[in-house]
Amino acid sequence: MQKEGKQKAFLEVISTKNQNMSDNKRVTDIQKFIEKFEPSKFKMLSRGIEVRGIKDLNRSISFAKEVIEKLKLKLVISHSAEMAMYGSFEVNYLQH
Template identity: 60%
Template sequence: MMNKENKISADLQRFIEKFEPNKYKTLARGIEIRGINDIHRSITLAENLIEKMKLKLTINHNAEMVSYGGFEVNNLA
């Protein structure tokens, strides 16, 4: 089995540098940020940062992710 390295877009890299997540997992479309205590505040901060920096990213969050304090930041298609 080959290791496929997921490439991080320039917009996603800029987001990571500014948001400074403690833990994140690289996904095919973006990243999953984990271990957030105040999930609603963090999602709001992430959305504001994306809007302010005019990044081509989107936030994805569902009820399952609440259990581990996570949300996804994905590249727009």
């Protein structure tokens, strides 16, 4: 019984470590995007960031997609008509 308990604890530590490494990679991708895109206003979200105050939305979204592709980041652009009214779009983590 003790051996099973130790193995379970070990697996939980490994699982937590792998999850933290994955979370760190995701945060790093967002940081790289922010550094390259240089948004004047953005809000951190649990799933990524919301870029705000964009005047030329189509141009900014195109540039954001280029940055993501060029840097090979695991991010995706998300936007809607409602966001467009406020001059914003989201940059979210790519779902596994």
